[in-house]
Amino acid sequence: MQLTAEQLAQFNKDGFIVLRNFLDAKSCDNILRMAQIHLDAKIEPIETEIGYDSRDKEYRTSVTDYSSHAKEEHIIVRRLRQVYKRDALFKAWMENRKIRPVLQQVLDDQVVITTAHHNSIMTKMPFYSTATAWHQDRRYWRYSDDNLVSVWLALDDEYSENGVLEFIPGSHRMKFSAEQFDDKEYFSQIKEENKKIIATKVSTDLHKGDVVLFHSLLLHRANKNSTDKPKISFVYTVKGAKTKAIKGTRSAEFPEIILEKL
Ligand SMILES: O=C(O)CCC(=O)C(=O)O
Numbered sequence: 001m002q003l004t005a006e007q008l009a010q011f012n013k014d015g016f017i018v019l020r021n022f023l024d025a026k027s028c029d030n031i032l033r034m035a036q037i038h039l040d041a042k043i044e045p046i047e048t049e050i051g052y053d054s055r056d057k058e059y060r061t062s063v064t065d066y067s068s069h070a071k072e073e074h075i076i077v078r079r080l081r082q083v084y085k086r087d088a089l090f091k092a093w094m095e096n097r098k099i100r101p102v103l104q105q106v107l108d109d110q111v112v113i114t115t116a117h118h119n120s121i122m123t124k125m126p127f128y129s130t131a132t133a134w135h136q137d138r139r140y141w142r143y144s145d146d147n148l149v150s151v152w153l154a155l156d157d158e159y160s161e162n163g164v165l166e167f168i169p170g171s172h173r174m175k176f177s178a179e180q181f182d183d184k185e186y187f188s189q190i191k192e193e194n195k196k197i198i199a200t201k202v203s204t205d206l207h208k209g210d211v212v213l214f215h216s217l218l219l220h221r222a223n224k225n226s227t228d229k230p231k232i233s234f235v236y237t238v239k240g241a242k243t244k245a246i247k248g249t250r251s252a253e254f255p256e257i258i259l260e261k262l
Pocket residue numbers: 122123124131132137163220221222223
């Protein structure tokens with residue numbers, strides 16, 4: 001599959017694009033079933049609801065093993081990490097050949113999977129999950145440039161009440177000052193100049209098999225899950241081959257998977 005010139009221009013302008021009905025329902029259900037097994041058994045490495053929200057910048061930038069559940073009594077998994085290695089089903093989706101030409105287009109480069117970041121089954125559990133504040137994923141990632149894109153796969157329906165992603169179109173191209181972010185580098189919701197930007201937010205319901213591609217600098221957030229059913233999604237990040245992880249940081253501590261050019 002290839003994006004049309006209009007779709008590619010839209011991705012470059014908005015910083016994201018939704019590919020409807022990209023993966024068939026059977027493949028989604030198979031991934032979901034396997035994810036559920038890993039979630040039920042809490043197979044490491046995992047990040048818990050508490051761990052997800054409480055880590056500081058230094059920790060997220062440099063610590064490579066942040067399975068955070070060991071000291072918690074009541075574990076709510078927020079994400080299963082390192083999914084590339086967990087199961088052939090997960091690996092197969094990350095190496096899917098139908099999406100490759102699209103990723104080559106948006107990166108304008110050969111596609112490389114970075115297993116250091118967003119190599120996850122991401123959950124929003126009912127009752128316990130928290131909202132995710134406005135942020136750019138790139139804030140904790142250390143690369144020579146910003147040419148990284150995340151691939152979000154909805155394994156079931158995602159909508160405002162269970163925490164579908166919201167985006168600020170074009171924010172990947174905006175220039176921000178450090179003062180517009182708080183000490184964890186979330187985009188402040190109380191600054192007047194930010195409120196105007198946040199007012200331009202958009203979101204769209206997703207259905208099983210829909211894929212969202214979004215740029216590593218795009219501001220995004222999500223509600224907590226206020227329904228009584230878990231929301232489970234798959235997210236991984238790719239970069240252009242010319243984009244290099246900075247040595248000595250977490251970004252360089254995990255294998256990169258160079259995907260054949262198609
Ligand atoms: O599901 C969510 O809350 C969004 C997660 C997210 O944006 C992230 O972890 O970078």
